[in-house]
Amino acid sequence: MSLDLDTSTDGVLTADTHLVQSFADLNALKQDGARTVIVGADGAFVTDSEGNKLIDGIGGLWCVNAGHRRREIIDAITEQLDTLDFYSTFYNFTHPAAAALATKLAELAPGHLNKVHFANSGSVANDTAIRILHHYYNRLGQPKKKQILSRHGAYHGSTHLAIAMTTPAYSEGWDKAEGLVHHLRCPHHWREGEGQTEAEFLTSLIADAKARIEEIGPENIACFIAEPIMGAGGIIVPPPGYHAAMGALCREYEIKYISDEVVTAFGRLGHFFASKDVFGVQPDIITTAKGLTSGYQPLSATILSDEIHEVISEPGGTFLHGMTYSGHPAAAAAGLANIALMERDRIPETVRTTGKRFEGNLRGLADLEMVGEVRGSHFMMGIEFVKNRETKEPFTPEDMIGLKVAKAAQNRGLIARPLGNILILSPTLVMDDTLIDRTSDILREAITEVQNAL
Incomplete structure (x- = not known):
């Protein structure tokens, strides 16, 4: 069966009446010329x-x-498909491209973030971070530590859990995972800090976060998740020192810090990763996607600290998480070529x-x-x-x-x-x-x- 893709000057794909597009007004798309x-x-x-x-x-x-x-990335994908089109990284199987890319990401990521789990979207990378942390605390004998701190204005994805961590406006009229996520104040000084200097606003944000942590109980909180700069929530840049202060607060209360670098990583802010180099915070987990392959293949990564990995890899259990296409050979090859190109061209x-x-x-x-x-x-x-x-x-x-x-x-x-x-x-x-x-x-x-x- 062949698919007729008519890309003539009428601007309409023959198959577009069958395509459900993401984050679109589906009713408006019924009109001719809407796409x-x-x-x-x-x-x-x-x-x-x-x-x-x-x-x-x-x-x-x-x-x-x-x-x-970019021919470098296209050719790397083509060569990989011609050598090994697909094999999973399930059980005891692996392949060179996924292993090499994990090694490269561990080299680029800040501090002690040396273990990498691959998926195919930022949403799944963030879900993965939460599932791993819940399992981590179970293994430590702290099964109550399940709650998640996020923020109003955040965007962490559109899967059932990721959309719950996202600012509530994005799930209006839709269901989501309930009972796990608490949204802290949006760190947008221009809109939220009326009458305060940025330094005063920062102090009030940290005080608010501290109060919420004590209200919920730190023994119940697994993590705080934050984008270095909020993306789809409206490009919100927090006041200077915010991430470092939130990192210190998380350490004080033994709460893990997840940096959602799905957007900010791979050069967008001038560094491969922005958390530490730009914002002065050392996360326990970094999630990334998008710029990892420059979009040439769907690939995401959840990059874990050695300490978290040590706990989840102790004897006595199986890591019951993963997707068929985790670390897909062509996607991993695209990531390696993309990073090599970025390093070569600086x-x-x-x-x-x-x-x-x-x-x-x-x-x-x-x-x-x-x-x-x-x-x-x-x-x-x-x-x-x-x-x-x-x-x-x-x-x-x-x-x-x-x-x-x-x-x-x-x-x-x-x-x-x-x-x-x-x-x-x-x-x-x-x-x-x-x-x-x-x-x-x-x-x-x-x-x-x-x-x-x-």
Whole structure:
């Protein structure tokens, strides 16, 4: 049976009526022309079915860090499939690609994070971290330590447990794992720290977290999970010192610290991992995906401390967790090639300069009337639009401001991600100065167009 993929200029895939798309208004997608059909990609650009060449301002979805159509990664995948297309890492079986990638990740990860479990998505990587910690505490004879601390504004995935750890807005109308997750305050100074300096806001956040820990009981809490910078919650950067302070609080109460680096790892903030190098915290577990293969293959990793692994690998039990495609040979080969390319081209180091140019250009948009705040770091940026800059009054959902700006930008050759009143930019990490400047010029034109139409 063959599948007819009609990518002609009508912009419609023959099979699109059968595809259930993620995080979409499924009713709206019933309308003709509601989809943008991407049919090609190269470098920092993608091409749609109308022949338009667009700057990929969202990097696929936070993930195409090394850029599109890199022969080094494509050839590595092809060679691996031609040698060993698939074998699992179940039981006593393994294969060279998974073992080599685990070794490389242990080399890159900070401190004592030396043991790696592979899966195929960030959601599953985060679920895996929780399952492992629950098992870890069972083995230590502390079966009550099951509760999870997360935060309002967090995004940790969309599986049944991961969505429970995610900010509640993402599970409205949907069920999720109940009774395990407690959400701490969102560390967004601009919205939540009215009348406080950043230092005062930080003090209040830590005091609030300490109070919640004592209320729940540290003997009942397994872990705190946090993105270094909140992504799909709106690009929220915590006040300076937040992660280090939360790490110290977790150590004080014997709570494990999970750093969700699904987005921030592999160069997006100028380092392979951001937790320690950028934010000064040593996690007990790091979860990652997306940039691990630059999106060329679905792969995620849950990277564990030696101490956690020592407990779960003691005699007297089987590690009853894993997926068929954990450490898939082609995905592992893609990860190895992606990291080798990044090291050869010094992509993380380059981002420390180009990413700051990108960040600075976008912060320059703050002079526009409806721009309330520009926030983020390097190639992970958000622009929040407001009706009134003085009062920070937001637009209503019916205004669809983010979507309108995104459409105006796409008409000018840039894909950006609307999120309510926020526009998110997470482009490939291979943009040069000319392309960075063009991106900010397009955004200024798009925002101005929507602003003038209000």
